Amino acid sequence: MILPSLAEARSPLWRPIKYSLFPPLGLATLASYLDDSDEVELVDQHVEDLKLDDEPDLVIIQVYITNAHRAYKIASHYRQMGCYVVMGGLHVTSLPEEAAIYADTICLGPGEDTFPQFLNDFRNNCPKPKYVSIHRSLTGVPPIRRDLIKRHLYLVPNSIVVTRGCPFHCDFCYKDAFFKGGKSFYTQQVDEALMEIDRLPGSHLYFLDDHLLGNQKFAAGLFEGMKGMNRVFQAAGTVDSILRGNLIEKAADAGLRSLFVGFETFSPQNLKQSNKKQNLKKDYEAAVKRLHDLGIMINGSFVFGLDDDGPDVFKRTVDWGVKNAITTSTYHILTPYPGTALYENMKAQNRIKTTNWDLYDTRHVVYETVNITPEELEYGYNWAYKEFYSWSNVLKSSLNHDSVKHVLKHFMYTAGWKKMEPIWKLIINSGMLNQMLPVLEAILSKVRNEKKSKLDNARLITIPSHS
Numbered sequence: 001m002i003l004p005s006l007a008e009a010r011s012p013l014w015r016p017i018k019y020s021l022f023p024p025l026g027l028a029t030l031a032s033y034l035d036d037s038d039e040v041e042l043v044d045q046h047v048e049d050l051k052l053d054d055e056p057d058l059v060i061i062q063v064y065i066t067n068a069h070r071a072y073k074i075a076s077h078y079r080q081m082g083c084y085v086v087m088g089g090l091h092v093t094s095l096p097e098e099a100a101i102y103a104d105t106i107c108l109g110p111g112e113d114t115f116p117q118f119l120n121d122f123r124n125n126c127p128k129p130k131y132v133s134i135h136r137s138l139t140g141v142p143p144i145r146r147d148l149i150k151r152h153l154y155l156v157p158n159s160i161v162v163t164r165g166c167p168f169h170c171d172f173c174y175k176d177a178f179f180k181g182g183k184s185f186y187t188q189q190v191d192e193a194l195m196e197i198d199r200l201p202g203s204h205l206y207f208l209d210d211h212l213l214g215n216q217k218f219a220a221g222l223f224e225g226m227k228g229m230n231r232v233f234q235a236a237g238t239v240d241s242i243l244r245g246n247l248i249e250k251a252a253d254a255g256l257r258s259l260f261v262g263f264e265t266f267s268p269q270n271l272k273q274s275n276k277k278q279n280l281k282k283d284y285e286a287a288v289k290r291l292h293d294l295g296i297m298i299n300g301s302f303v304f305g306l307d308d309d310g311p312d313v314f315k316r317t318v319d320w321g322v323k324n325a326i327t328t329s330t331y332h333i334l335t336p337y338p339g340t341a342l343y344e345n346m347k348a349q350n351r352i353k354t355t356n357w358d359l360y361d362t363r364h365v366v367y368e369t370v371n372i373t374p375e376e377l378e379y380g381y382n383w384a385y386k387e388f389y390s391w392s393n394v395l396k397s398s399l400n401h402d403s404v405k406h407v408l409k410h411f412m413y414t415a416g417w418k419k420m421e422p423i424w425k426l427i428i429n430s431g432m433l434n435q436m437l438p439v440l441e442a443i444l445s446k447v448r449n450e451k452k453s454k455l456d457n458a459r460l461i462t463i464p465s466h467s
């Protein structure tokens with residue numbers, strides 16, 4: 001089973017730590033459908049060399065848009081050797097005709113229903129050229145083959161996914177293309193998710209779900225069950241889910257310490273254009289304050305290049321992030337992934353400039369822009385990263401927290417993530433990456449808003465306990 005490295009991961013400017021965070025969970029999940037007697041190896045080309053000198057019966061390759069060319073080369077090599085090649089993943093699902101040229105079998109959509117069917121047919125010598133996911137459920141899926149994951153190669157080996165998809169339909173998101181033809185948001189049973197968490201050593205978890213808070217009932221049950229499990233975790237959620245009800249408090253009580261939030265744009269027109277209605281009329285600053293009051297750090301996601309963006313968008317976005325003490329910012333140049341509504345719209349308007357998928361990495365402009373030139377957009381994108389992560393802005397942003405502990409956490413997390421590249425390289429080369437996990441756990445330890453803590457203490461003194 002192979003995860004070929006992304007095009008950018010082989011650039012001389014690549015940051016090895018960025019690609020040494022999470023193990024290939026999708027392939028480890030599919031591996032759980034193999035028999036105990038099957039001999040299997042899982043290779044993640046981002047963190048290890050791919051030796052092409054073996055001749056397995058079956059080669060399974062996961063394809064993203066910017067590893068597609070590399071994936072096709074690997075597939076062609078193994079097919080020449082007489083091996084049977086199966087490909088699946090986001091890009092294969094978006095462009096099946098393209099992928100089918102390089103594979104014996106392609107699997108479209110999530111693999112929980114297609115892969116067991118394929119394996120059964122393969123064992124009976126009658127595999128089909130294409131399997132399409134229709135029945136979507138995570139009930140009773142076998143435990144992920146975590147024994148195949150080389151934990152020492154990753155900073156965050158305890159990554160986990162307990163839902164699939166997302167309840168929303170932003171038109172630039174890969175999600176609708178991948179889940180076409182069936183449910184596009186579903187969850188595990190709470191008990192099964194808790195059992196999976198229980199199998200993971202240590203205390204840190206990283207939920208890679210698109211929107212962990214997307215199903216309120218499931219998330220509330222999960223967080224309730226996690227209380228007392230002594231976990232700290234990071235996850236992703238929408239502005240809307242932070243502001244609604246008290247789910248975010250429950251998440252914080254269960255150990256949520258940092259949240260990836262898709263702010264994307266401040267322009268209502270851009271939000272409408274992208275069908276990101278859930279962010280419309282939402283008070284971003286209120287969401288930020290709520291997270292900070294709960295001691296939760298924020299990774300803000302922002303998209304540049306939507307049609308209402310002019311050349312001033314970069315400075316406004318960076319300034320807002322610094323003022324609001326956003327811990328880390330992830331900027332993207334708008335990218336119309338094939339299979340998305342955005343791609344179809346742009347294609348209809350003749351705005352797609354290239355189909356060189358290596359450039360679809362959210363760092364390059366691949367479409368005709370409207371209120372900004374492609375040069376301004378790429379320059380502004382690079383400027384925004386440089387400016388947001390300048391030492392002066394890291395310091396300024398850290399100091400915008402109320403509590404001293406939060407100031408220190410913010411500073412250490414951001415500086416550690418963006419300012420210590422040579423040290424990360426050294427740690428990765430010496431095979432000690434996993435040893436850094438206790439440091440990450442310490443940085444993610446609980447912070448309480450000091451004003452709120454004082455209030456809570458006052459309540460404890462004045463309100464008698466029911467027990």
Ligand code: SF4
Nearest residue numbers: 166168169170173210
């Ligand atoms: S909220 Fe996020 S995951 Fe959901 S559709 Fe929009 S961009 Fe995709």
